[in-house]
Amino acid sequence: MAFSLYDATVANYLQILGAVGGFLEKSLAHFREKGIDPAEIVEARMAPDMLPLRFQIVSVALHSRGAIEAAKTGVFVPPSGKPDLDYAALQALVTEARNELSALTPDAVNALAGRDVIFKHSDRTLPFTSEGFLMSFSLPNFFFHATTAYDILRHNGAPLGKRDFMGRMKLKG
Numbered sequence: 001m002a003f004s005l006y007d008a009t010v011a012n013y014l015q016i017l018g019a020v021g022g023f024l025e026k027s028l029a030h031f032r033e034k035g036i037d038p039a040e041i042v043e044a045r046m047a048p049d050m051l052p053l054r055f056q057i058v059s060v061a062l063h064s065r066g067a068i069e070a071a072k073t074g075v076f077v078p079p080s081g082k083p084d085l086d087y088a089a090l091q092a093l094v095t096e097a098r099n100e101l102s103a104l105t106p107d108a109v110n111a112l113a114g115r116d117v118i119f120k121h122s123d124r125t126l127p128f129t130s131e132g133f134l135m136s137f138s139l140p141n142f143f144f145h146a147t148t149a150y151d152i153l154r155h156n157g158a159p160l161g162k163r164d165f166m167g168r169m170k171l172k173g
Helices: 009-032 036-044 052-064 063-073 087-102 106-110 130-155 164-166
Strands: 116-121 124-129
Touching: 009 036, 009 063, 009 087, 009 130, 009 164, 036 052, 036 087, 052 063, 052 087, 052 130, 063 087, 063 130, 116 130, 124 130, 124 164, 130 164
Parallel strands: none
Antiparallel strands: 116 124
């Protein structure tokens, strides 16, 4: 069996988006139990020069659902400004990204291979093929922001473990 662009991207996005949704829910239950306002957690960060949880979750959606959209349209432009989303809206964003990606077929994603994707930010542009963009830019960013979101929640006392991050594995059979 050949390993496809869909297998390398969307299948991984779905696994980790499921995990992110799960650890956001588990963390919210913990914070409510401890009397911690979720609005504080949305703005939490592990270092003063780090962007908050809110940015990390938005970036998880951007580098999954948004990355596939860029492979379709040929252009990826990071959003400017700070999204002002509360905890529930972040959870909904993860669910929406997962639902949209779940609707994609392997054939539709695999057909994107070889297409041009331009990364545009300010006056800078970077040319990619769709698979180069997805594998060398989007996927590393996706995992970085998912890990950072997990770490922020864990740093703030959420009872998370490695299995919470890994999500549902693709077991044989």
